[in-house]
Amino acid sequence: xxxxxxxxxxxxxxxRIALQLKGLPxxxxxxxxxxxxxxxxxxxxxxxxxxxxxxxxxxxxxxxQSMAIIEYLDETHAxxxxxxxxxxxxxxxxxxxxMVACEIHPLNNLRVLKYLVHKVGxxxxxxxxxxxxxxxxxxxxxxxQLALLDAERQVAGLPASLFCWGxxxxxxxxxxxxxxxxxxxxxxxxxxxxxxxxxxxxxxxxPAFQQAHxxxxxxxx
Amino acid sequence: xxxxxxxxxxxxxxxRIALQLKGLPxxxxxxxxxxxxxxxxxxxxxxxxxxxxxxxxxxxxxxxQSMAIIEYLDETHAxxxxxxxxxxxxxxxxxxxxMVACEIHPLNNLRVLKYLVHKVGxxxxxxxxxxxxxxxxxxxxxxxQLALLDAERQVAGLPASLFCWGxxxxxxxxxxxxxxxxxxxxxxxxxxxxxxxxxxxxxxxxPAFQQAHxxxxxxxx
Numbered sequence: 001x002x003x004x005x006x007x008x009x010x011x012x013x014x015x016r017i018a019l020q021l022k023g024l025p026x027x028x029x030x031x032x033x034x035x036x037x038x039x040x041x042x043x044x045x046x047x048x049x050x051x052x053x054x055x056x057x058x059x060x061x062x063x064x065q066s067m068a069i070i071e072y073l074d075e076t077h078a079x080x081x082x083x084x085x086x087x088x089x090x091x092x093x094x095x096x097x098x099m100v101a102c103e104i105h106p107l108n109n110l111r112v113l114k115y116l117v118h119k120v121g122x123x124x125x126x127x128x129x130x131x132x133x134x135x136x137x138x139x140x141x142x143x144x145q146l147a148l149l150d151a152e153r154q155v156a157g158l159p160a161s162l163f164c165w166g167x168x169x170x171x172x173x174x175x176x177x178x179x180x181x182x183x184x185x186x187x188x189x190x191x192x193x194x195x196x197x198x199x200x201x202x203x204x205x206x207p208a209f210q211q212a213h214x215x216x217x218x219x220x221x
Numbered sequence: 222x223x224x225x226x227x228x229x230x231x232x233x234x235x236x237r238i239a240l241q242l243k244g245l246p247x248x249x250x251x252x253x254x255x256x257x258x259x260x261x262x263x264x265x266x267x268x269x270x271x272x273x274x275x276x277x278x279x280x281x282x283x284x285x286q287s288m289a290i291i292e293y294l295d296e297t298h299a300x301x302x303x304x305x306x307x308x309x310x311x312x313x314x315x316x317x318x319x320m321v322a323c324e325i326h327p328l329n330n331l332r333v334l335k336y337l338v339h340k341v342g343x344x345x346x347x348x349x350x351x352x353x354x355x356x357x358x359x360x361x362x363x364x365x366q367l368a369l370l371d372a373e374r375q376v377a378g379l380p381a382s383l384f385c386w387g388x389x390x391x392x393x394x395x396x397x398x399x400x401x402x403x404x405x406x407x408x409x410x411x412x413x414x415x416x417x418x419x420x421x422x423x424x425x426x427x428p429a430f431q432q433a434h435x436x437x438x439x440x441x442x
Binding site: 065130141 | 283285289296297315319320322324333359363366369373
């Protein structure tokens with residue numbers, strides 16, 4: 001498999017974590033977002049939205065959108081499942097992943113910040129406030145959701161979660177950890193998020209998360 | 222089941238389509254977004270991000286995030302599947318859904334437009350351009366992706382798609398149709414998107430899509 005990736009892209013980082021957690025070997029193909037390489041014909045001809053990541057399977061199929069890629073990897077490789085075995089657990093894990101991928105990250109990625117600066121003409125200060133608002137409020141919502149899920153597990157007599165839902169990292173952590181990394185890079189205050197910080201510490205202690213980290217990528221700067 | 226919904230919310234509309242396609246009866250619980258009812262304690266106590274929709278299952282579980290809810294409905298009710306039977310098809314359909322739910326809708330929903338106006342202080346003209354930019358460029362990307370998928374089907378010897386992928390509506394249409402409705406409400410130019418328009422016409426001819434339409438909701442204004 002070939003993963004078209006950019007070291008700092010949160011969405012690429014999600015798929016790198018999934019590949020590492022599942023122990024799947026892959027070749028990295030760097031696509032430099034700041035230089036606009038994703039818009040080059042050789043790439044954009046295969047990817048409708050010309051975003052990273054894209055995974056090319058061994059059969060030559062181009063797959064796009066990070067959460068869809070991770071579910072594909074999980075469905076085609078049974079070992080180390082990234083989604084729970086029951087429908088309710090899967091619904092909770094997917095919802096957590098989507099809280100990051102649909103509510104936080106879309107507002108704070110490079111193309112949106114660029115549009116704010118170059119088209120809307122906002123100051124650096126307004127851009128920083130914009131980033132902080134969506135990142136902080138989104139992570140607070142995630143923290144509240146983890147508390148709600150903990151309460152649900154207690155009522156159901158399930159053991160307390162070590163990760164977002166249950167005892168192992170899932171699709172939710174694949175999305176959450178890159179978002180926290182991103183927030184830290186933008187100096188977002190992460191106080192008062194104890195469940196999130198606990199999950200982050202447990203993830204970052206695992207080799208899979210270390211090996212997927214932007215700083216270890218071949219295209220890291 | 223109870224669906225907490227707002228008639229004009231795209232994300233609620235997605236789940237209404239899924240419920241109708243699958244023929245599942247449900248009770249509507251209106252949550253008036255413009256009046257801020259989603260922030261009322263009775264709702265927010267169950268939903269970490271205080272967004273709509275939320276589905277309460279017959280067992281009393283609160284499920285959030287529209288795509289996660291739709292996958293749950295699909296996994297727990299086999300009739301009229303909303304995802305293809307093979308992993309590659311599912312990856313393509315989920316990616317299309319995420320092109321809407323992660324790239325277009327998050328930038329153009331009510332809370333973001335409100336923030337632009339009240340916090341960033343943009344003019345109506347800049348807000349309109351912002352909406353149009355993300356809606357139009359996102360739908361163009363979707364159109365290109367449909368063309369790429371059509372080409373892939375041809376190579377694989379599969380029949381041409383009548384809908385986004387294959388011969389029946391899927392999770393992709395659940396996300397696409399509300400986004401087109403939204404774009405029409407904001408007077409976005411939809412010229413030059415023949416595949417999208419074909420899918421839309423075929424969907425809107427189906428009773429399930431008609432019954433899920435905002436204008437038919439009990440809370441429609």
